[in-house]
Amino acid sequence: MYTLNDPRQQALRTMRASIxxxxxxxxxxxxxxxxxxxxxxxLNTHPIISELYSGVYDLNAIQSIHLEYRHAIVKLFxxxxxxxxxxxxxxxxxxxxxxxxxxxxxxxxxxxxxxxFQPGLDxxxxxxxxxxxAHYPLFExxxxxxxxxxxxxxxxxxxxxxxxxxxxxxxxxxxxxxxxTLLAVAETQVIIFSPALRKATELVGINVDEGYYQVHGTTxxxxxxxxxxxxxxxxxxxxxxxxxxxxxxxxxxxxxxYLHLWNSFWDAQRSKNSPLSRxxxxxxxxxxxxxxxxxxxxxx
Ligand SMILES: [Fe+2]
Ligand SMILES: [Fe+2]
Numbered sequence: 613m614y615t616l617n618d619p620r621q622q623a624l625r626t627m628r629a630s631i632x633x634x635x636x637x638x639x640x641x642x643x644x645x646x647x648x649x650x651x652x653x654x655l656n657t658h659p660i661i662s663e664l665y666s667g668v669y670d671l672n673a674i675q676s677i678h679l680e681y682r683h684a685i686v687k688l689f690x691x692x693x694x695x696x697x698x699x700x701x702x703x704x705x706x707x708x709x710x711x712x713x714x715x716x717x718x719x720x721x722x723x724x725x726x727x728x729f730q731p732g733l734d735x736x737x738x739x740x741x742x743x744x745x746a747h748y749p750l751f752e753x754x755x756x757x758x759x760x761x762x763x764x765x766x767x768x769x770x771x772x773x774x775x776x777x778x779x780x781x782x783x784x785x786x787x788x789x790x791x792x793t794l795l796a797v798a799e800t801q802v803i804i805f806s807p808a809l810r811k812a813t814e815l816v817g818i819n820v821d822e823g824y825y826q827v828h829g830t831t832x833x834x835x836x837x838x839x840x841x842x843x844x845x846x847x848x849x850x851x852x853x854x855x856x857x858x859x860x861x862x863x864x865x866x867x868x869x870y871l872h873l874w875n876s877f878w879d880a881q882r883s884k885n886s887p888l889s890r891x892x893x894x895x896x897x898x899x900x901x902x903x904x905x906x907x908x909x910x911x912x
Contacts, residue, residue, distance in 0.1 A: 619717070619721065620718065620721060620842070620846065623714045623715070623717050623718040623721075623846075624718070624849055626714035627714045627715055627718070627849060627850070627852070627853040628853075630707050630708065630711045630714065630853060631707065631853060636852055636853070638857065639851070639852045639853075639855050640852050642855060642857075642859075642860050642863070643848045643851050643852055643855070645860075645864070646793065646796075646848075646863060646864065646867050647848065649864065649867055649868065649871075650796075650797060650800050650867065650871065653868075653871045653875070654875060655801070655804065655871055655874050655875045655878070656804055658804075658875065658878045658879075658882075659882065660808075660878045660881060660882040660886065661804070661805070661808045662808075663882070663886055663888060664805075664808035664809060664811060664812035665808055665811050665812070667812070667815040668886060668887055668888055669812050669815075669816070669885055669886065670816065671758070671816045671817075672885075673885035673886070674758060674812055674813055674816050675758050675759075675760050676881075676884065676885055677809070677812075677881050677885060678751075678754060678755060678758060678760070678813075679755075679760065679764075679765070679768045679770075680770060680771060680773075680774045680877070680880075680881060681774075681809070682751060682755070682765075683768070683770040683774045683775070683778055684770070684773075684774040684777040684778055684877055685777060685778075685781070685798060685801075686747070686748055686751045687748070687778070688778060688781060688782060689726065689747070689748070689798065690723065690726050690727070690746075690747075690748065691782075691785075692781055692782075692784075692785065692791055692794070692795055692798075693719060693722060693723050693726060693795065694723070695785040695791055696719055696788065696791040696792055696795060696847075696850075697716050697719050697720070697723070699785075699786070699787070699788035699791060700712035700713075700715050700716045700719075700788060700850075700854075701788075702787075702788040702854075703715070703788070703853070703854060707853075711853075714853075715849075715850040715853060715854070718846045718849065718850060719846070719847075719850065721842075721843075721846065722843045722846060722847075724741070725747075725827070725839060725843070726746060726747050726748075727741065727743065727746045728741050728742050728743055728744065728745030728746035728747075728749075728750075729741030730745075747824060747827060747828075750823045750824035750827065751824045753823055753824065754813065754818070754823065754824045754825070757818045757819070758813075758816075758818060771877075771880055771884075772880075773873070773876050773877040773879075773880040774877060774880075776873050776876075776877075777870075777873050777874065777877055780794070780869070780870060780873055781794050781798070781870075784866070788854055789851060789854050789855050789859055789863065790862075790863075790866055792847050792850050792851045792854065793847075793851060793863050793866055793867055793870075794866065794870050795847050796844050796847040796848055796851070797867060797870045797871060797874070798870075799840050799841075799843045799844035799847065800844060801874050802828055802829075802840050803829065803830055803840050803841060803844070805878075806825065806828040806829050806838075806840070807829055807833070809825070810825035810828075810829075810835075813825065826838075828840060851863075
């Protein structure tokens, strides 16, 4: 008999049991190296973070940053999550039949959050949720509050940096382990930038106590009802089950490239919008346009 309590732990246990312990432990070392690289990356201390908190960005700047962020990640986040769920099928030839279900189940907890479900039962003892509470529509409500009309939304021409982030994630869709890795980086990016964006948005007069900024951040943040740290941990666990020693170099490479793209994105937002930015003064993580073009062929 099985219990329906504690679904995250049940999924984790099932995934661990699907491969030999020695391989799980070796893979855990690999993912832990990836986490260290992420945590040490200059993105964590990007100068725009403190500027967002300090209120130097006016309404125009906050509007522009949101339109850029929307194209870079918000529009396709659940596409990527859905592709990760689908591509668990790549486990099938290597692992026992059915081994793809536990990570798919685990990724579903992330998807439920993204689609506007909440833990608990409704008055009919059924799931609680509403698609209008899904994260992408909630982001559109932030754009409403920022007075960005539908013409402006559809006419927005994303910067090269925003386009590159979009296409880099999209380019990973055929590889299960690549999507997991980029999604884990994306969750980290959300954990780093969401509180700062929330503050900057509040400082131009928008209510951030409910909606998009209420559901992003970490479980330890008292101001939010968010679980992006759990999402990130679950993505690493799925990678622990899925990856192979030979994948190490590729995963290190795409982690760094995607981090570079995010850093470059925030550099661009800063130099375009910040009255404090000195375009030539920051050289911590440059990415040339030649390098950006090379990224196009990464997944081909
Ligand atoms: Fe989200
Ligand atoms: Fe998340």
